[in-house]
Amino acid sequence: MSLEEQSSEDTKKEMLAFEKYLKDKGLKITNQRLLVAEKIFSSHNHFTAEGLLDELKDNKDRISKATIYRILSIMVEAGLLEEHDFGKDYKYYEHIIGHEHHDHIICVQCGRIVEFIDEQIETLQRNAAAKNGFTITGHSLNIYASCQKFEVCEFNKNK
Amino acid sequence: MSLEEQSSEDTKKEMLAFEKYLKDKGLKITNQRLLVAEKIFSSHNHFTAEGLLDELKDNKDRISKATIYRILSIMVEAGLLEEHDFGKDYKYYEHIIGHEHHDHIICVQCGRIVEFIDEQIETLQRNAAAKNGFTITGHSLNIYASCQKFEVCEFNKNK
């Protein structure tokens, strides 16, 4: 099985999970919801509501901004999407597979977003919280850094 | 020297630093700027623009919201204040002394904000960035947690 086929397999599985979630919640399966979900599941990039809207406008299919926001919020609720704040005044979303947690490095030059995970950091965080009498419910670690790759600057593309 | 006197000593030093910054930048020393700076330097809590406005309204002195925002932005620029995003739709500010870096634990129950610093985490972050070819320019680590002190819930006071 090629990588492409594997990827489309994953997409199918996720589409089914989404449809199941909708059914279980008594929500309807509409064209807009399917289109948005397919677009999201077929990519692993971090994206914004605006960016998604643009991509879907290219298609013949016309989806309103309000609907995009409404669908994003359902998918976050469903645990299929994660919402991030990278210090801009709009939110980023990220397609979650499984639920593997990770942190982000955001390039202050080109806006590139790199994911990483460090189990030691995770453990130290839990300890720090415990030491202060807290039980962690979540966390967000963003490292702002410079990747020194000016030539591939995508800073404003990613909106 | 008592703690109070010490604290007021610090405040004076910071006021001088602020005034020096204003002069160096060719900015004017106005009543509003002095009032806002004094209020901020005399406390070590995390606060919001709205909260600050409320506190200053209690006084006879009337400062407009626009001016508050303008002064906050100068003080951030001057390195006297740090801006934080704790996942709300408004920003938090924090009075910096020296520049000691620290991270935050935010209670999802009562909104209490606790500061902590873990040198091991700092080091691991630098390593993680380096491993990915980045040079850190800054970072933000927020741990969302539950402090189980419902009785002291200040969640909505802090706005």
Add this chain to the structure above:
DNA sequence: GTTTGTGCAAATCATTTGCACCGCG
């Protein structure tokens, strides 16, 4: 006196919401 600061109200901008109509189940 000039230049910069302030207050007010209007503008922004991402996101949300009310409402009339539409389409899934």
Add this chain to the structure above:
DNA sequence: CGCGGTGCAAATGATTTGCACAAAC
């Protein structure tokens, strides 16, 4: 059918900005 979904435009809420007047230097 009937209720949830959608599109549109208007509302929201934090922050910003234009402008006329006021204060600092």
